[in-house]
Amino acid sequence: MSSTQNVAEILLNLAKDISISGNEKSFTDKIKSYFANEEMNCDALNSLRVQTYGTGKFKFLLDAHIDQIGLIVTDITENGFIKVASIGGVDSRILSSCDVLIKSRGKDYKGVVSSIPPHLSERKEGTASEVSDLLIDIGLSKTEAEKVVRRGDVVAFNYPFEKLINEKVVSASLDNKVGVTVLIRVYQILKEMKADADVTFVFSSQEELGLRGAKCASFNQDADEAIVVDVSFSTAPDVNNVDGKDMGKGPLICVSPIIDKKISDNMISVSEEKQIPYQIEVCSKSTGTNADVVSVSNYGIKTGLVSVPIRNMHTFSEVVSLEDIELSAKLIAEYILKKVKEHD
Amino acid sequence: MTDSLKQLCLLNGISGREDDVRKYIVDKLESFTDCSYRVDALGNVIVEKKGKKTPEKRIMIDAHMDEVGLIVTHITDDGFIRFSSVGGIETGILLGKRVAVNSLNGVIGVKPIHLLDKENAKKISDEKELYIDIGAETKADAEKYVRPGDSVYFVSEFYEFGDGLIKAKAIDDRLGCALLLDLLEKESEYDFVATFSTQEEIGTRGASVLVSQVRPDYAIVLETTTACDLDGIDESKKVCKLGNGPVVSFMDRGTIYDRDLYNKAFEVASENNIPIQTKSLVAGGNNASAIHQSFGGVKTLAISVACRYLHSPSCVISSKDIKPTYELLNKMIGCLCND
Numbered sequence: 270m271s272s273t274q275n276v277a278e279i280l281l282n283l284a285k286d287i288s289i290s291g292n293e294k295s296f297t298d299k300i301k302s303y304f305a306n307e308e309m310n311c312d313a314l315n316s317l318r319v320q321t322y323g324t325g326k327f328k329f330l331l332d333a334h335i336d337q338i339g340l341i342v343t344d345i346t347e348n349g350f351i352k353v354a355s356i357g358g359v360d361s362r363i364l365s366s367c368d369v370l371i372k373s374r375g376k377d378y379k380g381v382v383s384s385i386p387p388h389l390s391e392r393k394e395g396t397a398s399e400v401s402d403l404l405i406d407i408g409l410s411k412t413e414a415e416k417v418v419r420r421g422d423v424v425a426f427n428y429p430f431e432k433l434i435n436e437k438v439v440s441a442s443l444d445n446k447v448g449v450t451v452l453i454r455v456y457q458i459l460k461e462m463k464a465d466a467d468v469t470f471v472f473s474s475q476e477e478l479g480l481r482g483a484k485c486a487s488f489n490q491d492a493d494e495a496i497v498v499d500v501s502f503s504t505a506p507d508v509n510n511v512d513g514k515d516m517g518k519g520p521l522i523c524v525s526p527i528i529d530k531k532i533s534d535n536m537i538s539v540s541e542e543k544q545i546p547y548q549i550e551v552c553s554k555s556t557g558t559n560a561d562v563v564s565v566s567n568y569g570i571k572t573g574l575v576s577v578p579i580r581n582m583h584t585f586s587e588v589v590s591l592e593d594i595e596l597s598a599k600l601i602a603e604y605i606l607k608k609v610k611e612h613d
Numbered sequence: 614m615t616d617s618l619k620q621l622c623l624l625n626g627i628s629g630r631e632d633d634v635r636k637y638i639v640d641k642l643e644s645f646t647d648c649s650y651r652v653d654a655l656g657n658v659i660v661e662k663k664g665k666k667t668p669e670k671r672i673m674i675d676a677h678m679d680e681v682g683l684i685v686t687h688i689t690d691d692g693f694i695r696f697s698s699v700g701g702i703e704t705g706i707l708l709g710k711r712v713a714v715n716s717l718n719g720v721i722g723v724k725p726i727h728l729l730d731k732e733n734a735k736k737i738s739d740e741k742e743l744y745i746d747i748g749a750e751t752k753a754d755a756e757k758y759v760r761p762g763d764s765v766y767f768v769s770e771f772y773e774f775g776d777g778l779i780k781a782k783a784i785d786d787r788l789g790c791a792l793l794l795d796l797l798e799k800e801s802e803y804d805f806v807a808t809f810s811t812q813e814e815i816g817t818r819g820a821s822v823l824v825s826q827v828r829p830d831y832a833i834v835l836e837t838t839t840a841c842d843l844d845g846i847d848e849s850k851k852v853c854k855l856g857n858g859p860v861v862s863f864m865d866r867g868t869i870y871d872r873d874l875y876n877k878a879f880e881v882a883s884e885n886n887i888p889i890q891t892k893s894l895v896a897g898g899n900n901a902s903a904i905h906q907s908f909g910g911v912k913t914l915a916i917s918v919a920c921r922y923l924h925s926p927s928c929v930i931s932s933k934d935i936k937p938t939y940e941l942l943n944k945m946i947g948c949l950c951n952d
Contacts, residue, residue, distance in 0.1 A: 346844040347844055348842070348843070348844050350843060350844055358726060358727065360723065360725075360726035361735065362705065362708050362723070362726075362734075362735065362736075362737060363708045363709040363723055365703075365705050365706050365925075366706045366922045366925035366926065366927045367709075367710075367927070368769070368770070368780070368927055378774070378775075379772055379774040379775075379780070380774065380775075381780055381921075381922060381927045381929055383843050383921070383922065384703070384705070384706055384922050384925055385841060385843065385846070386703065386839060386841065386923070387703060388896060389839075389841045389846065389850045389852070389894075389896075395704075395705075395736060395737045396735050396736060396737065397705060397735045397736075397737060399735075402845075404843055404844060404845075406775075406778075406843075406921065406929060407774065407775050408774050408775015408776050408777070408778035408929070408931075409775045409776055410776070413776060428711060429770075431711070431718040432718060433717070433718055433719070433720075433746070433747055433748030434717065434747055434748040434749060434754075434758070435748045435749065435750055435754070436748075437748035439711070439718065439720050502725055502727070502728065505693070505722050505724070505744075505746070506689060506691070506693050506722065506744045507722065507724040507738075507742065507744075508724060508725070508728060512728050517750060557727075580722060580746060581709055581720065581722055581723045581725070581746075582725040582726075582727065583725060583726055583727070584708070584709035584723050585709060586709045586710070586711060586720040586721075586723075588720060588746055588748070
């Protein structure tokens with residue numbers, strides 16, 4: 270099996286699950302299946318920690334958030350439509366006539382977000398509706414709707430995982446099932462290399478609500494260095510090379526005042542030594558990722574950030590290069606291996 | 614009926630590119646008895662259905678085969694596809710949607726919300742700023758698969774949900790095609806002519822050459838029409854409602870319907886206990902516009918099924934409206950033939 274095929278299978282398997290912030294618990298079971306026989310535990314906020322052991326001389330914490338953005342049911346209208354609020358940074362421009370699933374007590378209900386033709390609408394033409402003004406059509410009367418849907422149920426985008434050309438795929442929730450895939454691949458690569466490393470794999474919840482899961486999951490962790498893995502912006506016709514980096518040209522190594530400079534520099538050296546293509550992503554302040562909180566947890570942890578470029582972030586059609594995912598995992602595994610050797 | 618509707622909706626055919634839909638219809642017609650058909654220069658399928666009796670009046674029943682979609686206009690240097698819409702598509706429903714170009718998967722790109730300032734966070738870009746991503750990396754790479762002029766279709770799962778609702782792309786007007794095929798399959802009391810027309814969505818162009826060929830006394834247009842029966846919408850702006858039966862309009866932006874036919878439809882519905890509704894707004898238009906003013910004029914009626922989110926990848930109808938629409942159509946044929 271080629272490495273991108275393996276990546277595609279992991280990502281597809283993960284993307285089938287819905288893990289909207291605050292509702293990640295069942296998804297952690299799926300992640301666990303990739304770490305059979307390892308020590309693991311879930312914390313109070315439903316972040317999952319998996320521990321592997323080495324010599325104990327140099328300890329890593331690897332973090333990827335497992336939650337995805339979505340909507341939450343706030344009300345049921347007179348005519349049985351569902352009113353919602355956002356969970357995380359939902360882009361209201363994309364919601365008109367989009368397909369959704371409402372998850373309620375173990376069952377899924379299909380629906381469509383309403384769209385009102387401009388000539389019948391009050392809103393200014395060329396402007397998106399507010400999330401609070403949207404209605405979800407589940408085709409039921411109020412009485413029937415109230416039997417199956419409850420306030421507080423979460424609503425997910427309902428679009429399939431599909432392949433594009435050139436080893437790219439499109440799916441909802443690639444932010445951050447891509448990061449989770451990278452961590453799983455790092456674990457697999459280290460296993461293949463028979464490298465025993467002290468790594469705490471942290472699959473953290475509620476990132477999209479303000480990095481809450483990672484804040485708690487990295488608390489009291491005895492790590493010498495942390496590496497956070499997330500997605501970042503790819504260039505596109507409407508995203509220039511200041512705001513984004515190119516897709517298919519390797520992982521983004523972050524350089525930022527909040528990121529440990531030595532880690533960034535060492536990652537660049539490892540990339541060059543191992544001939545792994547990379548790109549430098551510069552953040553002038555905080556990074557908007559879990560690196561912001563992991564680096565200041567406990568007494569502070571030296572933290573690095575590796576990102577995978579995606580397009581259409583926070584939509585149901587996020588696009589990623591499978592090769593970028595594999596290269597990101599390879600870079601991190603090689604980096605860990607080098608550090609382990611240095612401390613042997 | 615749901616089966617044939619599903620098959621028809623999943624077929625692709627923007628205006629002027631109705632080939633796959635026509636093939637499906639022609640294949641069906643081949644297996645029907647009492648039907649003879651021909652295809653005209655614009656691709657319209659004209660079917661003569663032989664009934665038990667040949668009535669004095671010639672009735673033509675029309676449904677259009679084309680759907681709204683997009684057409685490739687340009688490929689950028691970095692392999693993205695620019696497009697124009699074919700038919701009336703609100704730009705806002707395009708963002709992030711899944712599409713197919715020559716059976717490749719694609720997606721309409723969206724600038725991440727994180728990169729927009731407050732002023733632009735709610736702004737829908739102009740269609741000309743949008744692009745399709747098929748994963749190509751260069752212009753030459755994309756050109757291996759796509760050329761300007763190629764058709765682009767919505768990719769949308771067909772499903773039933775809620776209390777008898779159906780969601781799919783292209784329900785406008787594959788539902789009309791499915792109803793018409795159903796009518797042609799069954800034994801008919803009277804002769805009639807069925808037309809499966811092209812290019813409705815870009816100005817009722819296919820239908821504009823039908824009357825000269827068919828020479829009907831009466832025409833019935835089978836359609837879907839916008840329903841906006843949502844909370845927070847003025848009663849009059851709801852236009853019509855799902856589940857309330859076929860929609861017969863007195864006037865839209867293309868036609869003022871023959872008053873006698875309109876009244877007759879309501880009488881027939883009432884006599885046969887068929888639910889019926891009208892549009893509470895003068896809006897929209899359909900092939901009636903072209904048909905009623907062709908070749909000296911034809912008395913025309915439109916019978917439509919109420920459809921939410923029309924011209925989007927997720928059109929929604931109620932399956933409960935299908936049977937009464939079929940019944941009204943059937944009764945109206947009998948009624949007009951005996952007129």
